Amino acid sequence: MSTRRGPKAPLAWSGREPRFGVRPLDASIRPARLDDEDFLVALSTRVFRAYTRDAAGAMRRMLGCRTSTISVAEHNETRIGFVVVDVQALGRDYGPLKRPKVAHLDAIAVRPNMSSQGVGHKLVAHAEGVARARGAVSMSLLTADTNTGAQRLFLDAGFQVLAPFDDVYADGQRALSMFKAL
Numbered sequence: 001m002s003t004r005r006g007p008k009a010p011l012a013w014s015g016r017e018p019r020f021g022v023r024p025l026d027a028s029i030r031p032a033r034l035d036d037e038d039f040l041v042a043l044s045t046r047v048f049r050a051y052t053r054d055a056a057g058a059m060r061r062m063l064g065c066r067t068s069t070i071s072v073a074e075h076n077e078t079r080i081g082f083v084v085v086d087v088q089a090l091g092r093d094y095g096p097l098k099r100p101k102v103a104h105l106d107a108i109a110v111r112p113n114m115s116s117q118g119v120g121h122k123l124v125a126h127a128e129g130v131a132r133a134r135g136a137v138s139m140s141l142l143t144a145d146t147n148t149g150a151q152r153l154f155l156d157a158g159f160q161v162l163a164p165f166d167d168v169y170a171d172g173q174r175a176l177s178m179f180k181a182l
């Protein structure tokens, strides 16, 4: 029996194209509005409870942060996810770069019933666009070392693992620091 695949069958899904036979969800992404607060707090509380004891408080602090940009993903006018990116000037030269700005992806989430349809990838790409538009030269993030789904998402988007940090989250879980040049 031949093991050759047809010309259109992908050997491995790269994350840059829709997976074979699976349609990505038609999601749009827009800046967060004041009336998104309940959604942002509710989804944070639901998906981040394993990592923080006060996900609602953390989200409210991000909502009040002047350097953060929050974006909301929608499908059929229903909110289904969000991403928070913080951009700050480093305040000093960094090698040849004159006082560069750097971005940190503070939080990303998709409603569990909407996961694995490409919305996370869209939100990461959108966050990178926001960061570039605000002048950032790099993006960093932290994710729990047990959160293999999130790690796959970020590795797929071109992030590299920099270093592990012990005892970062609520139950003492380790975090991985990840980085991408923009």
Ligand SMILES: CC(C)(COP(=O)(O)OP(=O)(O)OC[C@H]1O[C@@H](n2cnc3c(N)ncnc32)[C@H](O)[C@@H]1OP(=O)(O)O)[C@@H](O)C(=O)NCCC(=O)NCCS
Binding pocket: 013, 015, 017, 018, 019, 022, 023, 024, 025, 047, 048, 107, 108, 109, 110, 111, 114, 115, 116, 117, 118, 119, 120, 121, 122, 142, 143, 144, 147, 149, 150, 152, 153
């Ligand atoms: C991590 C998270 C944001 C990912 O969101 P998502 O919408 O499921 O992400 P995507 O669909 O883009 O990618 C996830 C999976 O879908 C697949 N996928 C991506 N694009 C796709 C597409 N166009 N069509 C079909 N499948 C796709 C990916 O291969 C990936 O598969 P994998 O789980 O086997 O790696 C989401 O799971 C989440 O909210 N988790 C809880 C909060 C959290 O942990 N946040 C990260 C903290 S740092």
